[in-house]
Amino acid sequence: MEAGSMILKTLFSIGSIICAWVVCTFIYRLYFHPLSRYPGPWMGQITDWYAVYHCLQDDNHSNFARLHAKYGKFVRYGPNRLSINSNQAWTLVYGKKANTMKSDWYDVWAVLSKDSPSIHTTRDKAIHTRKRRILSHSFSEKMLQTYEASLLSLVEKLTESIALAKRKSGWTSPVDMSHMFSAFSFDVMGEFCFGRSFCALDGDLEMERLLTNMKMAFKGMNTVSLIASYSRTVLNRLQLGYMYSVAPLFASIIKVFPVLLKDLRDYQTFCGALARDVIEKVEFGSCKPNVFSTLLKRSIDGSETFDSLEMESESALLVTAGSETTAVALSNTLFHLLNNPNEVNRLREELDVQFSSADEIRPGKTLNGCEYLSAAISESLRLSPVVHSMIQRLVLPGGLNIEGHHIPAGVDVAAPQSVVHRNPEYFPDALTFKPSRWIKSAQVTEESVHLAEASTNPFSSGAANCIGKAWALTEMKVAIARLVWLFDMEMERPKDTDDLDTIQMFLWRDRQAVDRFTTFADGPLVRFRLRQK
Numbered sequence: 001m002e003a004g005s006m007i008l009k010t011l012f013s014i015g016s017i018i019c020a021w022v023v024c025t026f027i028y029r030l031y032f033h034p035l036s037r038y039p040g041p042w043m044g045q046i047t048d049w050y051a052v053y054h055c056l057q058d059d060n061h062s063n064f065a066r067l068h069a070k071y072g073k074f075v076r077y078g079p080n081r082l083s084i085n086s087n088q089a090w091t092l093v094y095g096k097k098a099n100t101m102k103s104d105w106y107d108v109w110a111v112l113s114k115d116s117p118s119i120h121t122t123r124d125k126a127i128h129t130r131k132r133r134i135l136s137h138s139f140s141e142k143m144l145q146t147y148e149a150s151l152l153s154l155v156e157k158l159t160e161s162i163a164l165a166k167r168k169s170g171w172t173s174p175v176d177m178s179h180m181f182s183a184f185s186f187d188v189m190g191e192f193c194f195g196r197s198f199c200a201l202d203g204d205l206e207m208e209r210l211l212t213n214m215k216m217a218f219k220g221m222n223t224v225s226l227i228a229s230y231s232r233t234v235l236n237r238l239q240l241g242y243m244y245s246v247a248p249l250f251a252s253i254i255k256v257f258p259v260l261l262k263d264l265r266d267y268q269t270f271c272g273a274l275a276r277d278v279i280e281k282v283e284f285g286s287c288k289p290n291v292f293s294t295l296l297k298r299s300i301d302g303s304e305t306f307d308s309l310e311m312e313s314e315s316a317l318l319v320t321a322g323s324e325t326t327a328v329a330l331s332n333t334l335f336h337l338l339n340n341p342n343e344v345n346r347l348r349e350e351l352d353v354q355f356s357s358a359d360e361i362r363p364g365k366t367l368n369g370c371e372y373l374s375a376a377i378s379e380s381l382r383l384s385p386v387v388h389s390m391i392q393r394l395v396l397p398g399g400l401n402i403e404g405h406h407i408p409a410g411v412d413v414a415a416p417q418s419v420v421h422r423n424p425e426y427f428p429d430a431l432t433f434k435p436s437r438w439i440k441s442a443q444v445t446e447e448s449v450h451l452a453e454a455s456t457n458p459f460s461s462g463a464a465n466c467i468g469k470a471w472a473l474t475e476m477k478v479a480i481a482r483l484v485w486l487f488d489m490e491m492e493r494p495k496d497t498d499d500l501d502t503i504q505m506f507l508w509r510d511r512q513a514v515d516r517f518t519t520f521a522d523g524p525l526v527r528f529r530l531r532q533k
């Protein structure tokens with residue numbers, strides 16, 4: 001009896017200590033923490049489970065818009081986290097000289113990069129600089145030109161498969177363009193990285209499976225638990241990126257149960273095999289130039305390059321970083337154009353002046369000179385950035401001064417792209433798709449064009465900005481210009497959206513999107529017919 005009451009007493013004491021510790025932590029976080037003066041949802045002020053909850057909801061993109069509308073420029077959304085709605089963040093948080101580094105959040109992603117962190121998951125600045133130096137050789141202007149022939153043949157395949165689709169009275173049945181662009185950009189990355197298409201546009205089932213797995217991998221990088229294929233429980237969407245203290249636990253679980261990451265490992269094995277195939281072809285001198293052949297040739301010349309583990313890790317990263325992002329950007333651009341048919345006409349007028357056949361639309365000076373095309377893409381990336389919400393950075397010793405505030409070292413800061421990109425301080429009629437805002441004219445001053453440029457950051461900035469930006473823009477320009485040149489297009493309106501005006505339609509689609517670091521939206525569903533001149 002006495003032993004029983006002793007145990008009860010001990011449990012009670014332990015419980016009381018834990019409760020007191022939790023209460024003290026919450027009181028400290030609410031009233032005494034260096035960030036306690038910043039407004040934000042009370043749940044977020046006391047625990048990171050607030051951020052985890054919104055990751056589980058896939059609604060970070062819309063939640064940050066709500067939070068900033070309610071609380072203003074600075075929002076404390078986690079005990080040690082600030083979201084900042086300011087264009088100054090592009091230089092002060094992400095820029096080359098920013099007093100920040102990639103946050104611990106990237107450590108969780110590194111769990112997925114098997115034995116060697118990729119350029120994206122590397123946090124150490126010196127190691128990152130070395131990786132970036134090596135990889136930049138495969139992204140030089142000269143190298144990009146050598147990949148162009150493969151890009152053109154895949155764009156032709158894309159437009160041919162649309163032209164050959166079943167039709168009624170000249171119009172095809174609705175084509176899901178997010179699916180089509182996924183297959184297209186996946187194939188482009190196959191050519192770009194390994195010198196061979198993945199044949200996803202041909203409907204290869206094995207490739208479809210890998211593409212689906214890769215999308216899971218993408219989700220998993222933010223959702224970390226790629227456990228998805230194994231246990232379809234809440235765990236498969238658990239966002240440990242915001243709870244990095246449990247990352248080592250997660251890593252140990254994976255070691256004991258490797259089956260949990262089967263989808264990702266399948267995908268990495270696939271990329272590893274492709275990388276080895278390139279190694280053989282380079283040895284026999286039978287390889288089209290691609291990212292990996294360029295890196296291998298450097299090792300043959302005795303120049304600085306990656307070891308084989310790094311090559312596999314970079315190959316897996318590049319295909320994911322380069323394919324779904326571009327696919328999402330392409331489907332968003334097509335959506336905005338078809339949601340604003342006058343803009344399609346304006347773009348067509350420009351293309352008709354520059355090109356007399358679709359075949360003439362290819363990378364180069366003339367295409368780059370199409371300012372309305374560039375403007376339409378910039379405007380789409382503004383309104384619907386591919387990485388909508390948080391690219392997290394850790395403030396280093398010395399702190400960060402921004403918008404008259406001093407943020408102490410150790411705080412995780414981020415500027416959600418879609419919030420800054422839709423800030424009316426920087427963009428009049430912020431929710432309207434207006435490519436003309438990017439072009440100086442009688443109505444648009446040079447200052448407002450500069451302000452627009454300084455207030456958008458779809459490819460991020462600084463030393464860890466998107467290394468594939470030039471390639472992504474080339475891919476998008478050719479694909480969009482050829483579609484607009486070749487086809488009349490009509491967007492099939494989703495059910496119950498007939499009464500929505502242009503802005504409401506955009507916001508409707510935005511709400512349907514899911515934010516998993518990359519933000520995915522379905523569709524648009526588009527009917528095509530060969531253009532009637």
Ligand code: HEM
Binds near residue numbers: 386459471
């Ligand atoms: C429209 C398409 C694209 C968009 C909007 C985009 C956007 C971004 C953003 C915002 C980042 C910074 C991520 C972070 O700091 O965590 C990034 C990084 C990166 N992107 Fe892209 N990207 C696109 C296409 C591509 C393509 C086509 C490639 C490769 C061919 C690529 C390769 C990379 C790599 C390797 C990084 C990591 C760079 C580093 O950490 O140094 N991206 N991208």
